[in-house]
Amino acid sequence: LAAGPLAGRRVLVTSGPTHEPIDPVRYIANRSSGAQGTALAAALRDLGAQVIFVTGPASVPPPSGVQVIKVETARQMLEAVEAALPADAAVMAAAVADWRVANAAGSKMKKDGTGRAPGLEFAENPDILATVSRHPSARPGLVVGFAAETDEVIAHATAKRLRKGCDWIVANDVRPDTGIMGGSSNAVTIISADGQESWPMMGKDEVARRLADRIAGALDGA
Numbered sequence: 001l002a003a004g005p006l007a008g009r010r011v012l013v014t015s016g017p018t019h020e021p022i023d024p025v026r027y028i029a030n031r032s033s034g035a036q037g038t039a040l041a042a043a044l045r046d047l048g049a050q051v052i053f054v055t056g057p058a059s060v061p062p063p064s065g066v067q068v069i070k071v072e073t074a075r076q077m078l079e080a081v082e083a084a085l086p087a088d089a090a091v092m093a094a095a096v097a098d099w100r101v102a103n104a105a106g107s108k109m110k111k112d113g114t115g116r117a118p119g120l121e122f123a124e125n126p127d128i129l130a131t132v133s134r135h136p137s138a139r140p141g142l143v144v145g146f147a148a149e150t151d152e153v154i155a156h157a158t159a160k161r162l163r164k165g166c167d168w169i170v171a172n173d174v175r176p177d178t179g180i181m182g183g184s185s186n187a188v189t190i191i192s193a194d195g196q197e198s199w200p201m202m203g204k205d206e207v208a209r210r211l212a213d214r215i216a217g218a219l220d221g222a
């Protein structure tokens with residue numbers, strides 16, 4: 001049996017990008033590698049948690065010793081997350097596509113010889129973090145969201161925490177010059193109802209260990 005401060009705790013982690021099909025061979029994706037979510041799942045496991053790891057098509061392999069549920073689209077991710085509840089905590093590190101292609105084709109789209117390009121129509125994806133945060137019967141005791149922003153990081157992340165109804169937001173600056181997205185380091189600010197705390201740039205593994213410690217502290221006695 002696992003030992004550690006999170007022994008007996010069930011923690012759900014989402015990670016990676018989602019892929020939203022355009023047709024059977026093409027999709028819309030984003031640059032998330034899944035590195036931070038994977039590091040978090042490993043750190044939570046190391047503290048003794050039973051980790052349910054719901055991951056989109058990430059470029060880093062999932063950690064060992066966790067329950068891995070692989071999905072592709074945002075809607076599949078939501079379904080997997082809802083099926084995994086209840087949990088003591090949920091950490092939503094996935095970079096979920098905000099939109100899916102509403103007019104995705106069932107067979108491969110072809111050039112029609114006229115030079116006209118096809119028009120894609122988009123539909124909004126479900127917000128998994130907001131759904132979990134406002135779950136009527138199985139809201140985890142602690143819900144942690146992430147906010148990857150390119151400007152006004154703290155202001156946007158603070159608003160996001162309230163809008164989504166989560167307890168903490170882990171905010172980071174993903175402007176290309178920071179090297180954070182797809183890189184191995186991260187500089188985050190943790191925003192909660194009690195205020196905010198900025199951590200210096202450190203490895204994603206170290207961010208994960210510190211966050212896992214903090215999660216263990218928050219669940220302690222809960």
Ligand code: C5P
Binds near residue numbers: 014074094096148
């Ligand atoms: O709104 P935005 O995508 O910036 O919010 C980021 C946070 O919300 C992350 O924790 C992400 O995992 C979560 N999210 C989600 N479902 C979505 C969009 C974002 O769970 N459809």
